[in-house]
Amino acid sequence: MGKLGMAVASMACVLLLLGVALIPSPGYDIELQADVHGNTASVTVRISGNDHANTLSLVGASLNEVRNDTMIIVSDDDNRTMLGEATSMFDHMQAEAQLRGVALDLKMAQIDELPALFYGENAIIVMFGHDGEMGEAAQQWVERGGVLVGFGPHSIPFVGENMIMDLDFSPYEFSEDDIESSSVADALALDTVAPRVGMGTDSVLENGGEPIGYSCLGMESLALFPMGEGRLLMFSAHPSTPILTSGADSMASDLFRLVMSGMIWKNGEIQHITIQYVPGGGVWQFEMSRVADMRITAISLEKWETLFAAVDLN
Amino acid sequence: MRLLPRLSRATLYLVILGVVVRLLLAPFTICTFDQYPFYISSIDMLSGVGIYGHAYYAYTPLFMVTAYPFLWLLQLVLPLSQFGTDVPSMVDVAQLSGMVTPFVTAPAYNLVIKAPVIIADLLMGLMIFRMVDERWGRPWSERALLFWMLNPLVIWITAVTGQFDVLPALMTVMALMAFHRRSYLLCGLLISLGVFFKIYPAFLGVFYLSVLLVSRYDSNLARFRDVALLAAGALLGLVIMSPFLLFSDQMLEYLGRRSAQTVFGGMNLYCLVPYLISHICKEVVTEGGWRLNPSMLATFVALGGAALLSMLAALRLKGRAITDKGDWTVLCQGNVMVIAAILLTQPVTNPQHMLWTLPFLILLLAKEPRRIWAIAALSVLGALYYLSLVTPAAVLYPLGVYTPIVDVGALNQIILGYHDGGGIMTQVGATALISVAGFLVILGTLLPERYDISTIVGRWLQRRWGELHG
Numbered sequence: 117m118g119k120l121g122m123a124v125a126s127m128a129c130v131l132l133l134l135g136v137a138l139i140p141s142p143g144y145d146i147e148l149q150a151d152v153h154g155n156t157a158s159v160t161v162r163i164s165g166n167d168h169a170n171t172l173s174l175v176g177a178s179l180n181e182v183r184n185d186t187m188i189i190v191s192d193d194d195n196r197t198m199l200g201e202a203t204s205m206f207d208h209m210q211a212e213a214q215l216r217g218v219a220l221d222l223k224m225a226q227i228d229e230l231p232a233l234f235y236g237e238n239a240i241i242v243m244f245g246h247d248g249e250m251g252e253a254a255q256q257w258v259e260r261g262g263v264l265v266g267f268g269p270h271s272i273p274f275v276g277e278n279m280i281m282d283l284d285f286s287p288y289e290f291s292e293d294d295i296e297s298s299s300v301a302d303a304l305a306l307d308t309v310a311p312r313v314g315m316g317t318d319s320v321l322e323n324g325g326e327p328i329g330y331s332c333l334g335m336e337s338l339a340l341f342p343m344g345e346g347r348l349l350m351f352s353a354h355p356s357t358p359i360l361t362s363g364a365d366s367m368a369s370d371l372f373r374l375v376m377s378g379m380i381w382k383n384g385e386i387q388h389i390t391i392q393y394v395p396g397g398g399v400w401q402f403e404m405s406r407v408a409d410m411r412i413t414a415i416s417l418e419k420w421e422t423l424f425a426a427v428d429l430n
Numbered sequence: 431m432r433l434l435p436r437l438s439r440a441t442l443y444l445v446i447l448g449v450v451v452r453l454l455l456a457p458f459t460i461c462t463f464d465q466y467p468f469y470i471s472s473i474d475m476l477s478g479v480g481i482y483g484h485a486y487y488a489y490t491p492l493f494m495v496t497a498y499p500f501l502w503l504l505q506l507v508l509p510l511s512q513f514g515t516d517v518p519s520m521v522d523v524a525q526l527s528g529m530v531t532p533f534v535t536a537p538a539y540n541l542v543i544k545a546p547v548i549i550a551d552l553l554m555g556l557m558i559f560r561m562v563d564e565r566w567g568r569p570w571s572e573r574a575l576l577f578w579m580l581n582p583l584v585i586w587i588t589a590v591t592g593q594f595d596v597l598p599a600l601m602t603v604m605a606l607m608a609f610h611r612r613s614y615l616l617c618g619l620l621i622s623l624g625v626f627f628k629i630y631p632a633f634l635g636v637f638y639l640s641v642l643l644v645s646r647y648d649s650n651l652a653r654f655r656d657v658a659l660l661a662a663g664a665l666l667g668l669v670i671m672s673p674f675l676l677f678s679d680q681m682l683e684y685l686g687r688r689s690a691q692t693v694f695g696g697m698n699l700y701c702l703v704p705y706l707i708s709h710i711c712k713e714v715v716t717e718g719g720w721r722l723n724p725s726m727l728a729t730f731v732a733l734g735g736a737a738l739l740s741m742l743a744a745l746r747l748k749g750r751a752i753t754d755k756g757d758w759t760v761l762c763q764g765n766v767m768v769i770a771a772i773l774l775t776q777p778v779t780n781p782q783h784m785l786w787t788l789p790f791l792i793l794l795l796a797k798e799p800r801r802i803w804a805i806a807a808l809s810v811l812g813a814l815y816y817l818s819l820v821t822p823a824a825v826l827y828p829l830g831v832y833t834p835i836v837d838v839g840a841l842n843q844i845i846l847g848y849h850d851g852g853g854i855m856t857q858v859g860a861t862a863l864i865s866v867a868g869f870l871v872i873l874g875t876l877l878p879e880r881y882d883i884s885t886i887v888g889r890w891l892q893r894r895w896g897e898l899h900g
Contacts, residue, residue, distance in 0.1 A: 120607060121616050128619065128670050134495045135673035140480035168477060168510050207684060211485035290525075292518045310521045358524035358531045359466060360516070365486065419470060419484060420477040420510050 142215075143167075144397070148414045148425035150404075157404045157429060161414055163397035171417045175303045176387040178407040179378045182428055185240045185263065186221040187375070190230060192245030201267075201355045201364050202244035208368030216415075216424035218376060230254075238262050238346075240375060246273045255280055259344030263380060265371060268313050268353040275350070281323050281341070288314030288335045288352060300328040301338070303388040304373040305417040307366035311337050311353035325350070328379065329370075338370070340380060347380050376424065377413040435559055441572045448579035449552060452589035456544045457537035458829040461591035462520075466531045468494070468543055468592070472501050473510050482680035491674050491681060492626040493594040496546040504542045513539045517831060523842045526849050529820040534831045540592065547588040550596045555579045557603050558792055565758065566796040574792050583784060583809040586816065590825050593782040598627035602634055603789045606765060609638055610758050614656050618663020626671050630772050630786060635664060637740035637768050641761070644745055697815065697868025698779035739771040739876075740764075759797050765790045770876045774869065781812035787875065800879050803888030807871045811864055818860035821848045 144166040151158045159174065187209065191202030206224055213220035225233065227245045234253040240263040246254075251274040258264050266272035274280040290310040300306070306329055314335025320327055329338025329352075341348040349371075355364035374380050387404050404412065409430060416423040437445065467486040471494050474483030481487055481494045504513075513536055520532035535543070555578045563571035578584060587593050601624030608616035617638060624631030639660060647653040674681050694700040769787045773779050788808065791801045823844035830838040874882035 118611070118613070120604065120611070121613060124604065124608075124616055124620060128623070128666070131492065131495060131623070132670045132673075134498055135491075135671065138475055138480055138491075138495065138498060139673050139677045140478065140483065142478040144478070168505075207485040211483065211680075215479055215483055290518075290521050292521075309518070310525070312525065356525070357528045358463075358521070359486075360531055360533055361518075361521055362525070365484075418511065420473040422477075422479070 142421070144421050144423065146172075146414060146416075146423040146425045148412065148427050150412050150427045150429055152406055152429055155406050157406045157410065157412065159402045159404055159412055161391065161400045161402075163393055163399075163423065166393070166397050166421050166423075167395050168421055169392070169394050170421055170423075171305075172391040172393055172414055172423065173303055173305065173417055174389040174391065174402065174404075174412065174414050175377055175379075176404045176407070176410055176412045177378065177382045178384050179381040179409050179411050180383045181381045182378060182409070182411060182430075183238070183381070184219075184221075185238055186223060187240040187242065188223045188225050188233065189242045190225050190227060190233075190244055190246070192227050195245055198245045202242075204355065204364035205242065205244070205368050205371075208365045209372060212369060212372040212422075215422040216372075216376070218424060220372075220376075233257075234262075240265060242371070243267070243271050246271075248273055251279065255343070258346035258348055261345035263347045263349065265349045265351070267351045267355065267367070268311075271354070272348065272350070275348075281348075282319070283323060283350070284316035284319035285313050285352065286316065286335065288312060288337065289333055291332055295330055295332045297330050298328050299386055299388065300374070300379055300382075301330055303386055304370070304377060304379070304415065306330070306338070306370045306373065307360065308337055308351065308362060308370050310361040311351065312356045312362065313353035315339060315350065315352045328374075340382075349374065349380055373415060376426065377415065378411040378426075383409075435556065435563065437559075437575075438568075438572060441576060444576055445552075445555065445579050448555075448576075448585070449548070452544075452548050452551065452585060453541075455585070455589040456548065456592075457541045458833070459590040459592075459825040460535055460540050460828055461593070461825055462531045462534060462827055463529050465535055465540075465543070465592055466533055468497075469514055469533070469535055469539070472497065472539075472543065473513065476501060476505050476510060480680070481674075482684060485680070485684060488684050489628060490626045490685065491671070492623065493546070493597055496597065497543055500542045500545045504538060508536070508538055512536055515831065517827070517838060519838055520827070520842060523845045527820050527824070527845055530824055530827075530845070534827045537828055537832055540828055544589060544592045547592070547594050547596050550594075550600050551579070551584065551588045554596055554600045554603065554789060557600065557607070558789055561603075561607060561793055562796060570796040574795060577792050577795070577805060578789065581788065581805075581809050583781065583812040584788065586813050587782045587785055591782070591816065594627065595782045595785040598624045598631055599785050599789055601627065602631050602765065602786070603793075605631070605634065605638070606761060606790075606793075609641075610761060612656075614638075614642070614659035615663040615666070618660040619666050620663075622664040622667020623670070626667065626674075630769070630776075633736040633740055633768050633772055634765060635660075636737050637764050640740055640745075641764070694777050695865065696779035697781075697783075697811070697865050697872060698774050698776060699869065700777065701862065701865035701869050735775040736768055736771040740768045742767070759794065762790050762793050766794070766875055770872050773872050774876075779868070779872075781816045784808045784812040787872075791875065800882065800885045801875075803884040804871055804875050804882070806888065807884040808868070811868045811871060815861065815864045815868060818864055821845055 145164050147162040149160040189202050189206050192198045210222055227247055230246060230250055233241060234250060234257040238261045242265040255274045264272060269285040275283055288311050309330050314337060317331060317334050317336050320336050320339045323341060325339040325341040327336040328340050329336060337352050339350050351367055355367055356362050359365045389402050391400055411426055411428050413426045470484050471481050471487035475481055475494060475498055481491045487494060514533055517532050517534050520530060524530040524532045555575050558578050559571045559575040562574040588596055601620045605617045605620035608620055621631050621635040642657050766787060773783055788805060791805050794801050821844055823841040826836055826841055830836040830841050870883045874884050879885055
């Protein structure tokens with residue numbers, strides 16, 4: 117073996133060792149415990165094995181329901197833009213679930229499967245396409261207890277001008293100085309701050325919705341609409357550039373946080389505590405007001421060392 | 431083999447200048463759009479969830495693997511929270527241009543993530559020098575070294591935008607050296623490692639296999655042995671990458687889903703007819719209901735074109751043994767042909783992809799001086815193409831965010847002004863013009879001298895220059 121061979125062999129050995137070092141093996145962990153004393157919930161958070169500082173959000177809320185529905189991302193293979201968005205959403209959602217150690221039943225489906233889905237059992241259906249003729253079935257499925265997730269105008273078959281839900285969609289003017297966050301967006305540090313399209317605040321409220329994202333100059337980025345036994349969660353726009361503030365990555369992260377914290381089923385105000393933790397972790401104790409059917413969620417907010425835990429107090 | 435060859439004093443100083451320029455530019459410049467997935471992958475690696483943790487990094491893994499030791503050292507002195515920062519004031523620019531991400535990485539991070547590519551840049555220069563020196567001696571070897579080290583496009587891609595194409599390119603150049611030395615195991619290994627940086631070296635594997643199949647051998651047993659060695663080298667590469675293949679299915683999953691991409695264009699076939707191609711492909715539906723989308727068609731065109739050219743290039747060595755200088759040149763030309771086929775037919779061809787072919791064009795310079803025009807044209811067009819997309823201001827955000835030298839608002843205004851501007855040369859017009867020119871120059875590298883557009887234009891310019899200056 118010549119000197120070139122020796123050099124390449126050495127390089128190959130180093131790469132093999134680095135490859136072994138990079139096998140995913142997060143060593144950090146979180147424990148969340150809550151004890152009820154009368155009207156108070158004593159919450160203990162224990163973080164261990166972390167090498168980096170991070171921020172943890174502790175969110176408590178009363179929920180109408182606690183469910184672990186299958187999440188189905190519906191795409192349209194004939195529409196390359198929709199397919200790309202749906203695929204990206206699937207990848208990021210799957211990554212979020214794996215990183216946070218959550219068993220999320222995640223599937224993809226085609227739009228021609230929608231009729232069966234809308235006559236089927238409860239689920240979270242994430243809509244990246246529909247054939248426009250399923251409005252009534254979709255509405256009835258939601259009212260029976262389904263959760264439908266839409267992305268801007270034309271994404272939900274019963275939302276639009278002269279339809280069951282008439283929402284006002286207009287270009288969303290992002291202004292750093294004028295943006296306001298809802299309590300949910302604040303607590304979960306939602307990423308989607310700059311969608312291309314917004315929903316008029318008035319039209320959200322007129323249709324019985326609650327803004328739960330960011331608000332800027334009378335436009336909303338995200339809203340939750342209780343409908344019968346179910347929910348419609350509307351992102352105001354399709355994923356777009358740039359990533360981080362407007363893309364499928366940010367919307368996937370937001371959707372994950374909203375679903376796993378139970379915020380899509382929230383009933384009333386939320387309680388929120390922020391913890392700044394350091395390498396090596398620690399133990400923290402807090403008290404929260406006990407409310408009926410309460411879920412307490414702990415979620416780390418930065419992208420590294422992703423922690424998640426939840427406890428339900430029934 | 432001496433790592434550092436004896437160079438003339440002037441060449442040595444110029445090489446040092448090339449390295450210093452890279453080191454000075456690296457911390458304060460970055461392509462925010464391309465860098466964000468690298469940043470996420472960096473923090474994923476450092477927090478123990480692997481390269482593909484958050485599903486942003488969508489390449490084969492070796493670039494991040496080479497960056498890992500540098501990043502690990504960095505996190506000892508810089509907290510992850512200070513690797514980069516959100517810059518909300520960039521959102522408008524990001525939305526308008528589609529080529530900016532409102533997140534700017536810190537100078538220390540920029541230097542560290544670019545360290546492997548700057549080192550690879552220097553190694554590539556030295557490899558080119560050695561290979562040319564062995565065949566044609568000085569001054570060709572020193573010229574070739576400087577053509578690489580002082581090439582503005584190479585500096586732009588590695589030190590400014592921080593793209594890592596020089597790494598797979600280095601593997602392919604080393605594979606050429608190994609193949610010519612009849613180290614087929616080594617050649618197979620280098621091609622395989624190249625594939626784990628970016629996919630395209632796989633086509634060069636087809637080329638080398640074809641060469642072995644058509645070359646003169648005394649016995650089929652000897653031919654079988656060499657083919658087996660090449661294949662064994664490639665398998666060895668798979669073994670080295672086994673941690674990524676065995677312990678995580680994310681790599682194959684994310685790479686597989688990239689066929690859903692919707693982007694076409696750049697300096698390739700699709701700069702001319704994207705809408706036509708898109709329309710044609712939309713109509714192609716097979717009886718089984720399986721739909722052929724444009725990116726899949728483009729992938730098939732690239733696969734078929736590159737594989738066909740690989741075999742055609744290999745046919746030039748039919749019946750010859752791979753030993754003399756002439757065959758080395760044919761091997762080099764084969765690399766140029768295969769890479770040109772990939773560049774012309776892949777769905778997107780960006781400036782950084784020029785680094786795949788530039789080393790081989792430089793290696794051919796002494797034998798084929800006309801290649802100087804293609805090198806010059808690709809270098810200039812590659813740099814202009816990037817600038818036409820978003821202006822030079824787009825790479826200066828680290829300077830704006832982390833120093834008082836430039837104001838972020840001013841950078842935003844430059845980019846917004848460029849995109850809003852009309853006049854003779856709009857952003858779309860400039861990009862289209864450069865794309866077409868780039869396509870023609872790459873096509874010219876495949877063609878005989880009299881049809882090579884860069885040579886024709888270059889020589890015409892040379893004559894005009896001569897006439898003007900007596």
